Amino acid sequence: MDFNYCIKDKNLEFWYAKGNSVMSGDEFHEFHEIIYIINANGSFLSEKEKIKLSTNMLILIPKETYHNFIFENGENNKNYVRCRIWFSSIPHIEKTLSEYFSKIRVVLNPNDTVKTLFSELTETFNKPYLNSERKLLLRSSLLRILFEIKKGPQNNFLTNKQSQSKLIIDALEIINKSYCKNITVEQIAAELYVSASKLSHKFKNELNISVYKYITLKRLLYAQKLIKSGKKAADAAIKSGFCDYSSFYRIYKNHYGISPCQNKRKA
Numbered sequence: 001m002d003f004n005y006c007i008k009d010k011n012l013e014f015w016y017a018k019g020n021s022v023m024s025g026d027e028f029h030e031f032h033e034i035i036y037i038i039n040a041n042g043s044f045l046s047e048k049e050k051i052k053l054s055t056n057m058l059i060l061i062p063k064e065t066y067h068n069f070i071f072e073n074g075e076n077n078k079n080y081v082r083c084r085i086w087f088s089s090i091p092h093i094e095k096t097l098s099e100y101f102s103k104i105r106v107v108l109n110p111n112d113t114v115k116t117l118f119s120e121l122t123e124t125f126n127k128p129y130l131n132s133e134r135k136l137l138l139r140s141s142l143l144r145i146l147f148e149i150k151k152g153p154q155n156n157f158l159t160n161k162q163s164q165s166k167l168i169i170d171a172l173e174i175i176n177k178s179y180c181k182n183i184t185v186e187q188i189a190a191e192l193y194v195s196a197s198k199l200s201h202k203f204k205n206e207l208n209i210s211v212y213k214y215i216t217l218k219r220l221l222y223a224q225k226l227i228k229s230g231k232k233a234a235d236a237a238i239k240s241g242f243c244d245y246s247s248f249y250r251i252y253k254n255h256y257g258i259s260p261c262q263n264k265r266k267a
Contacts, residue, residue, distance in 0.1 A: 002017075002018050002019030002020070002078065003016075003017060003018050003019070004016075004017045004019075005017070005122075005125040007121070007124070007131075007134045007135060007138050009135040009138060009139065011031075011087055011088045011089055011090070012085070012086070012087040012090070012135075012138060012139065012142070013084075013085070013086045013087070014083070014084070014085050014086075014121055014138050015083065015084040015085075015086075016082075016083050016121070016122045016125065017081070017082060017084070018078075018079075018080065018081045019077070019078055019080060020077065020080070027066050027067060027068050027209060027214075027217060028064060028065070028066055028217045028218065028220075028221045029061075029063055029064070029086070030063055030064065030088060030221065030224065030225070031063050031086045031087055031088040032060075032061065032062060032063050032086070032087055032088070032097065032101045033059075033060075033061040033063075033067075033084060033085070033086050034058065034059070034060055034061075034084065034085040034142075034145065035058070035059040035061070035082055035083070035084050036056075036057075036058050036082060036083040036084075036110075036114075036118050037053055037054065037055060037056065037057040037058075037059070037081075037082050038055065038056075038081040038082055038083065039055060039079055039080070039081040039082075040053040040055075040069075040071070040077070040079070040080045040081070040082065041053070041071060041072045041077070041079060041080075042069055042070050042071035042072050042077065042080070043069070043070050044059060044067065044068075044069055044106075045067065045068040045069065045070060045206070045207055045208055046065070046066060046067050046068075046104050047065075047066050047164065047169075047172050047207070048104075048161075048163060048164055048169070049161040049162060049163055049164060050161070050162040050163075050164065050206070051106055051158065051161055051162070053069075054108070056108075056109050056110065056115065057106060057107070057108060057109075057158075058106070058107040058110045058114065058149070059104070059105070059106050059107075060100060060101060060104065060105040060106075060107075060149070061101075061104055062101040062102065062103065062104065063088070063101070064221060065104060066207070066209075066214070066217075067104070068207060068208045068209060069208075070208045083118050083121065083122065085138075085142055085145075087142065090142075093143075096146070097146075100146055100149070100150070106158035106161075107149060107152070107158070108158050110148065110149065110152070111148055111152055113144070113148050114145055114148045114149070117141045117144055117145055117148075118141075118145075120137065120141065121137065121138065121141055124137060164206050164207070165202065165206060167192060167194065167199070167202055168202060168203060168206050168207065170192055171188055171192060171199060171203060171211070174188050174191055174192075175188065175211075175214065175215060175218070176218070179215050179218045179219055179222075179241055180219070180222065180239065180240055180241040181241060182241070182243060183215065183241075185199060185200055185211045185212065188211070199211065215241075216251065217255075219240040219241045219242060220240070220251065220252060220255055220256075222239075222240040222241075223236045223237060223239075223240035223242070223248070223252065223260070224236075224252075224256070224263060226239060226240065227260050227263050228263065233245075233248075233249075233260035233261055236260065237249075237260075248260075
């Protein structure tokens, strides 16, 4: 049976879940993420590498960084069990966070203290804790987890990874420099001297996302940042690469569940 348990605090969330992710389809986030794998049969994908998932693996993902999962028994993976901690910012330790989350890091086998901290968080759902007590435990546990990772041996970080192909790395470089412009799959393929169909196939095969969706998600994330910083929605749409505001409005609301104007008021 699938389950989703959650502790929510300001700018901080903990999820203990089995089955499909509630974040499926949202491969870019505006928050940092720590994933602790309890059980999974598949791979973790990023712009640079493909990593085989294993029990007790810990993955640190910086905000605004593409990542995805692919499972060996199909999209609907009923045996995928994990803990996730999401947070956008934590006052007083921003410098420390920038060190931990400068890039994707994978810890093969965290120490027993880290495992115990995650276990304690999951056990709160089976005990009559107050929500305020769960929040306090979550905040203290996050700091302890980060501390334990930092003091652990450097050889505990995974270094033997399967790299993405040169074609995909080159395509991502072009996209990440030009996604705010009117760029197409055909233009990217032409710059790389391959057909659009070959690029599309390789991109989907290696990253588990289409070129179009990748570009769209990059634009949406940038537009959201602009709107939250005070930009008008129409200006944010243009600056992030959307040519038509009505299309931008529809895509934005469909993806985030609220309109651009509502997102601005919420910010």
